[in-house]
Amino acid sequence: MLKFKLILLNWLIVGNVYGQKMEVVFLDKTDSTRNNYTIIYPENKPYSGLILIIPGFGHSAELTLEQTDLPLKTAKKGLLTVIPTLHDGVFSFGVDILSQKSLNNIVEDLRYKYKLSELPFYIGGFSIGGSCAIKYAQNAKIKPTAVFAIDPPLDFERFYNSSKRDIRLSVNKEPSPENMYMVERIEKEFNGTPQTALRNFHEISPYSFSDYNQTAVKKFGNIPLRIYTEPDVDWWLKERSFDFFNMNAPDCSAMINELNRLGNHKAELIVTKNMGYRKPNHVRHPHSWSIVNHEDLLIWLNQQKKLTTEISK
Numbered sequence: 001m002l003k004f005k006l007i008l009l010n011w012l013i014v015g016n017v018y019g020q021k022m023e024v025v026f027l028d029k030t031d032s033t034r035n036n037y038t039i040i041y042p043e044n045k046p047y048s049g050l051i052l053i054i055p056g057f058g059h060s061a062e063l064t065l066e067q068t069d070l071p072l073k074t075a076k077k078g079l080l081t082v083i084p085t086l087h088d089g090v091f092s093f094g095v096d097i098l099s100q101k102s103l104n105n106i107v108e109d110l111r112y113k114y115k116l117s118e119l120p121f122y123i124g125g126f127s128i129g130g131s132c133a134i135k136y137a138q139n140a141k142i143k144p145t146a147v148f149a150i151d152p153p154l155d156f157e158r159f160y161n162s163s164k165r166d167i168r169l170s171v172n173k174e175p176s177p178e179n180m181y182m183v184e185r186i187e188k189e190f191n192g193t194p195q196t197a198l199r200n201f202h203e204i205s206p207y208s209f210s211d212y213n214q215t216a217v218k219k220f221g222n223i224p225l226r227i228y229t230e231p232d233v234d235w236w237l238k239e240r241s242f243d244f245f246n247m248n249a250p251d252c253s254a255m256i257n258e259l260n261r262l263g264n265h266k267a268e269l270i271v272t273k274n275m276g277y278r279k280p281n282h283v284r285h286p287h288s289w290s291i292v293n294h295e296d297l298l299i300w301l302n303q304q305k306k307l308t309t310e311i312s313k
Helices: 002-018 061-067 070-076 097-113 128-139 156-169 177-189 198-204 215-220 233-240 249-261 294-312
Strands: 022-026 036-040 049-054 079-085 121-126 146-150 225-229 267-271
Touching: 036 070, 036 097, 049 070, 049 097, 049 128, 061 070, 061 079, 070 079, 070 294, 079 097, 097 128, 121 128, 128 146, 128 215, 128 225, 146 294, 156 177, 156 198, 156 249, 198 215, 215 249, 225 249, 249 267
Parallel strands: 049 079, 049 121, 121 146, 146 225, 225 267
Antiparallel strands: 022 036, 036 079
16 A cells, blocks of 8 residues: 555656646556556547657656656657556566567557557657667567667677676776676576577567678568667767777667668668757766657657558558
8 A cells, every 4th residue: 555655646746747647557456666657648639649658778757757858748749658667667678578578568558448559659769768669660560650769779799798898898997887787687688698699689689780681670671760879989988988889879870771771761860969968967978868859750750650641541
């Protein structure tokens, strides 16, 4: 009962702050930590479509709303806006089987409850949330109208090797706890390392540079896709001692390039400059929600809806 009261109070506060009608829906009524979704309702019906916005690793719906007002803007445009919390709660890895199954269950629950099967369906996210959205689109039976991803890690072989390298280079200081955690987590989720389980890395990663068969890329097909990245290597070198090998930009550009070469000319890379700042203190960080121009993204999403409608006629 205490847990329920705390959750209820938390969301009443959020509702008062943002002035939007919100609701948290639990697929499992006995577990409030995972397999649930936060709905932000448009002011009026009928809804113009459904959009899922997936948080970054370790981020709750509350933290996502603190970092970006994109969900509020999509709701104001008439989209039923949903922020999912997947199988492992805020620590869901996004691309793994259980996360994808959880996401699929949430999508099915939404489409059934709100009679959305005939409406446009968009999905996107930040960081691993973007990886999750792309992975979902690759395997979904009902394909999204359009997908967007904000600086997502896509090639987990590269991610693993860069984290291991950073640990190795940390001779005179403690290795980054994040890199230590990610190495262990990737080995767990991929059941090995690139040296012992390369096939798993090709099957699970949304993109793999070393997969000459382009298995994951080909699964994405011709779905419209926007990937945003801000490759400020000077900032990464100065602030984190990272270089291009540690950044997600190579994954993002490589996947878009291969999709374009395979004939998907609706896949595009948006490279930004000096837009990455984190709230609430406006702290500079190129890996941020803020690299997205919300109005431009909303225009693009609406264009994909119109194109889909025209093609189906």
